[in-house]
Amino acid sequence: MTMIERARKRRMHRNLVAGAVAATLSWTVAPGAIADPVDEPTIEVNGGEFSLPTRVEPADHVKDALPEVMSGWLFRDADTRAMQLDDFENQGMIFADSGAEAWDTVEGTEGKSCASCHNDIESMKGVRASMPKMNEAGDDLWSMENFINDCRVNRMGAEEWAWNSQPMKNMTAAISVQSRGLPMDVAIDGPAQSWWEKGKEMYYTRFGQLEMSCANCHEDNYGNMIRADHLSQGQINGFPVYRLKDSNVVSIHQRFVGCVRDTRAETFKAGSEEFRALELYLASRGEGLPIEGVSVRH
Amino acid sequence: MQRPATMPLTLAAMILAATAGAGLAADPPAPSDLTWNEGAIDQSLTGQPGDPAAGAEVMTTNALGNCVACHQISAMPDVPFQGDIGPMLDGVAGRYTEAQLRGIVADAKKTFEGSMMPGFYKGEGFIRPGDGYTGKAAEEPLPPILTAQQVEDVVAYLVTLKE
Numbered sequence: 001m002t003m004i005e006r007a008r009k010r011r012m013h014r015n016l017v018a019g020a021v022a023a024t025l026s027w028t029v030a031p032g033a034i035a036d037p038v039d040e041p042t043i044e045v046n047g048g049e050f051s052l053p054t055r056v057e058p059a060d061h062v063k064d065a066l067p068e069v070m071s072g073w074l075f076r077d078a079d080t081r082a083m084q085l086d087d088f089e090n091q092g093m094i095f096a097d098s099g100a101e102a103w104d105t106v107e108g109t110e111g112k113s114c115a116s117c118h119n120d121i122e123s124m125k126g127v128r129a130s131m132p133k134m135n136e137a138g139d140d141l142w143s144m145e146n147f148i149n150d151c152r153v154n155r156m157g158a159e160e161w162a163w164n165s166q167p168m169k170n171m172t173a174a175i176s177v178q179s180r181g182l183p184m185d186v187a188i189d190g191p192a193q194s195w196w197e198k199g200k201e202m203y204y205t206r207f208g209q210l211e212m213s214c215a216n217c218h219e220d221n222y223g224n225m226i227r228a229d230h231l232s233q234g235q236i237n238g239f240p241v242y243r244l245k246d247s248n249v250v251s252i253h254q255r256f257v258g259c260v261r262d263t264r265a266e267t268f269k270a271g272s273e274e275f276r277a278l279e280l281y282l283a284s285r286g287e288g289l290p291i292e293g294v295s296v297r298h
Numbered sequence: 299m300q301r302p303a304t305m306p307l308t309l310a311a312m313i314l315a316a317t318a319g320a321g322l323a324a325d326p327p328a329p330s331d332l333t334w335n336e337g338a339i340d341q342s343l344t345g346q347p348g349d350p351a352a353g354a355e356v357m358t359t360n361a362l363g364n365c366v367a368c369h370q371i372s373a374m375p376d377v378p379f380q381g382d383i384g385p386m387l388d389g390v391a392g393r394y395t396e397a398q399l400r401g402i403v404a405d406a407k408k409t410f411e412g413s414m415m416p417g418f419y420k421g422e423g424f425i426r427p428g429d430g431y432t433g434k435a436a437e438e439p440l441p442p443i444l445t446a447q448q449v450e451d452v453v454a455y456l457v458t459l460k461e
Contacts, residue, residue, distance in 0.1 A: 205425060206425065207424075207425050207426050208424060208425070208426060208427065208428050209416065209420075209424050209427060209428065209440055209443065210416040211407075211416055211417070211424065211425075212414065212416070216414045220414070221383050221414075224381070224382050224383050225379070225380075225381045225382050225383075226367050226368060226381045226383055227360075227364070227366065227367040227379050227380075227381050228378075228379035257433065260426075260433070261428065261431060261432070261433035262431060263428075264427075264428045264430060264431060264440075264443075265424075265425070265426045265427065265428040265433075266426040266427065266428045266429075266433065266434060266435035266436070267426075267428070267433040
């Protein structure tokens with residue numbers, strides 16, 4: 001389908017929806033809530049403290065798949081977009097603040113906090129932008145959650161946090177915020193390459209009874225509507241996101257679980273090899289996009 | 299309607315005879331037993347015509363067919379948020395025969411190779427088949443997304459969509 005055909009279809013769709021809204025009167029959604037990705041070159045956070053580009057050139061390894069790499073923020077409605085423009089409006093920051101508090105909290109048999117070794121949490125600047133990456137031993141691809149638990153168990157003598165537990169999500173939020181504005185830049189060569197290949201294969205695999213791949217929605221149909229949902233490119237630079245639907249921060253793998261489940265498939269577990277591989281591949285598709293975490297999505 | 303506690307024997311015998319005669323007593327074919335004719339299915343899955351009103355309900359209900367998630371239908375102006383992933387269905391009855399429409403609803407990939415459209419009367423051949431939307435594993439064959447009757451109801455609605 002050409003861009004013009006797409007645009008015409010979308011226009012017809014808008015007219016149809018506007019008509020339906022007018023007809024039922026019970027819908028409180030403004031007609032402008034459903035639209036093409038908005039034409040905003042940057043997300044201006046805190047009155048310009050952060051100016052985050054919303055569209056970047058695709059890296060070489062995604063050129064064939066995407067003509068342009070776009071933030072999911074562009075696909076959300078005006079109210080949702082506005083919430084991310086001010087850290088006081090962004091409910092995700094409450095969770096990041098809790099994580100920052102935990103950073104300084106001593107736990108475990110060694111009497112240490114994160115700060116005991118890493119000093120101020122600002123030392124984590126850049127970490128989020130390079131995740132996931134190979135561990136120090138070079139034998140496994142780790143997400144940020146794996147690094148956090150490695151520290152907790154082996155340095156602090158503390159209990160592991162479950163992947164999607166509140167303290168884990170708070171901590172990944174707090175660490176991600178330190179990288180806000182830095183471009184996504186993951187290593188996909190060397191020992192990470194086989195992980196990347198595996199993640200790419202997953203991206204194009206049509207799972208479940210609905211036989212849908214990530215690409216069906218997020219590569220072939222971004223910008224289109226699936227019922228009331230405006231499909232984005234499924235970029236992960238905004239994670240962890242504050243999701244209005246959950247009234248909580250949501251991890252990358254938590255979202256993966258939901259997407260695969262929604263194809264009527266047996267999903268993979270958060271933290272699984274499969275989802276870490278997919279995380280690497282998706283991070284590489286978003287190369288160059290700024291870290292938005294904690295972003296706001298619906 | 300209240301079912302009578304007992305039924306006169308003659309009436310019961312008449313109903314039995316009538317249903318047997320119309321082939322209604324037979325179970326609909328399992329998805330794996332369908333007879334395909336180049337992507338089309340010539341025979342009604344239930345042996346009787348579908349109900350277009352019930353079909354419209356299936357097509358607009360999230361937990362059933364939810365066809366409007368991806369397709370627009372101008373004849374349903376009251377249904378909000380119609381998606382634009384697949385082609386509009388306006389006039390679809392002029393483009394495809396009833397048998398072709400039945401085949402497309404049951405398993406569109408037999409007509410359009412690589413289509414994103416799920417098969418709505420299909421039970422096996424999936425990668426990591428799940429138990430509905432639970433995220434848990436399930437053994438194939440899975441129950442199809444729509445029943446044979448629902449497929450026929452949808453087809454009955456689609457054949458009304460003439461230009």
